[in-house]
Amino acid sequence: MRELLPHAVSNGRKQRLAFSIFGILTASTIAHATKIGEISETSWTEQALDFVSLEQPVVRTAVLGTLLIGFCCGVLGSFLVVRKLSLLGDTLSHAVLPGVALGFLWNASKDPWAIFIGATAAGILGVALVGWIKQTTHLKEDSAMGMVLAGFYGLGICMTTMIQNMAMGNKSGLDKFFFGQAAAFSSGDIQLLGIISILTVVLVLLFYKEFLAISFDTGFAQAIGMPVQVLHYALMALLTFAVVVSLQAVGVVLVSALLITPAAAAFLLTDRMHWMLILAAGFGMLSGVLGAFISYLSNNLPTGPLIVLGATLIFVLALFFGPRHGFLTKTLRRKRQRQRIALENTLKSVFYLCENSDFERREFVVAELAVERNSNLPTTEREICNLVKADMAEWIVDSNTPSMSGQTRFRLSKEGWYRACEIVRNHRLWELYLTNAASYESDHVHDDAEEIEHLIGESIVKRLEDRLENPIHDPHGRLIPRRDQVIA
């Protein structure tokens, strides 16, 4: 027992130590990631109104700052995403750190211009290093980016730690580059942001076709005489600017999310580059303001992570509800297609009933259709109800027939007959095409036609008719209903 005791004590001490380190880290993170505005006792609706009115200068700068950051990062990030250089955003944000430290050392204050110049120089050096490693070795770009990212970041951490251990005046602002602090925009920061935003707009508008060409096909751009290297580094310089000015709002780690996420969401929603740029800029701005707003409403949530969460939310929405590639949209579209096919199959069966009566009868009872469709009464009744809902059929209400006996009568509307003829026509034309043109045996073609009849459009039907020289009978000798056939 005695032997065990010292061990237990040291264990407990270790735990306490770990705990206190964790506590200090957490506390410092929260302290650094300050929110906008002071903690107040007002309700959140008042807070919201206060934010929307933009009366407080601190709110105004925060909104303006996050809007501009979102804009720059959205536009420039789009080029990273389409060029498959997403990791470069991370590389840049980490690579600028030694430059931030140097800029800070230069006049021992957080002069935004000194920090900006230092950071930009470091960022561009990082990008150039990536390019150089890629060109002179067998290493691929991703490895080069990973190495530069980590190397520069390590150097940056050492330098900032050294600065913080030095006896110097105002060094408090340095940490915000790690965690971000949207509340701390100075008027100098906003000025810088404004200049970068204008520069971004002007350069992207002036050189849109050049940036598009080098992003899509660098070799071709070079072959038509574009100065590809100059353009590439111009784009990288703009990106570095954007990263540097965003750094103090969202911090080193989250900057790349601001570059990539809005652009990725835009990529899901459009397949034109200029729309992608516009959407990404909009998403960036939206998430910026969203982050600032929620941070203002809640009393102790940091702005930077909230901005990134806003962007992520937009991405998730685009992923699910995107008009073309969204999961939900696709599911809905598939469901609608299934419903249409079910409807068309019912119509086709009604046509067969009519055909079996030598086109004499126009009215049928549910039970007949159930036999034709090889189905039970309730299902068949539901199918006819669907037809009625789509204005393709109507019930014939007759007080003599008892309900629920399958003897309820119905008939197709004009629209219903038209669709029924169309579907049967598609089916039989396809069967004929397979037997005549593709030399299928006539007893092999039905199953394939069952699928194709729902899928071919008018232009293909027209081509089938031309190819088959407007046939009258299908391979089984049955009539192919004409386009203008009137049954109703």
Place this chain on the structure above:
Amino acid sequence: MSALPANDPRLKSPLPLEIHDLTVAYTKRPVLYGIDLEVPQGSIVGVVGPNGAGKSTLIRAIMGLLPVASGWVEVFGEPFKEAVTRVGYVPQRESVDWDFPVNALDVVLMGRYGRLGPFKRPNKSDKNIAMACLEKVKMAPFAKRQISNLSGGQQQRVFLARALAQESDLYLMDEPFVGVDAATETAIIEILRELQSQGKTLIVVHHDLTTAPDYFDRILLLNMRVVAYGNTKDVFTFENLQNAYGGRLSILSEVALSRARKKAEGDTPEDLLR
């Protein structure tokens, strides 16, 4: 006292393409040695050779996309940079990301960028030209289609349309027949013949020996150096092909390889000869 006869073409206009003693060596891999080439106007030249023979490298070196170790290239009597608008280019289809957010028309419009120069946007007439080029390759109905929704053959046609939109006099095409369907292959060769009939000059990298003699009136057999070059019927002989494909150049490729390595390490090529 001119030494040239009055009807010599050189008096009228310089050759579309003239290459003299061109050597290209990557630091990673040596590729081309002492290439001489004169391409007369209005010819279709097929560049044929085994994998790694430097076919694509030749095309890229002509356009100045690669650093040239020695020798020179002239296009219509000028360095490539001066004649850049007179050269159309069809890169290999795999060289780009087809998921890129552009449609077929956007890609073809890029063919106009070289003529537009900086700061100018394509205007209505550029769009009309681009549409006409899509029409020519029978891709007009797909103009608004995002390029990833096109088949391989259709993508290749879009690339061809982009080159047509460049309205050039010399065309450099890198494997335009790779991975395309028979219909596209026929369509492409028809367009090549039409370009030829308009007096354009075409250099086409080709991998299929069976079709090469049908498609080209001149053939450049390449395997790191010019194995044979001239009219198809003279060049396309068993002996030449065996020279190009038969691996008799093992000594050259070995020396070339070690030379490139030494060069990368800082030695001059002369050191090797000692």
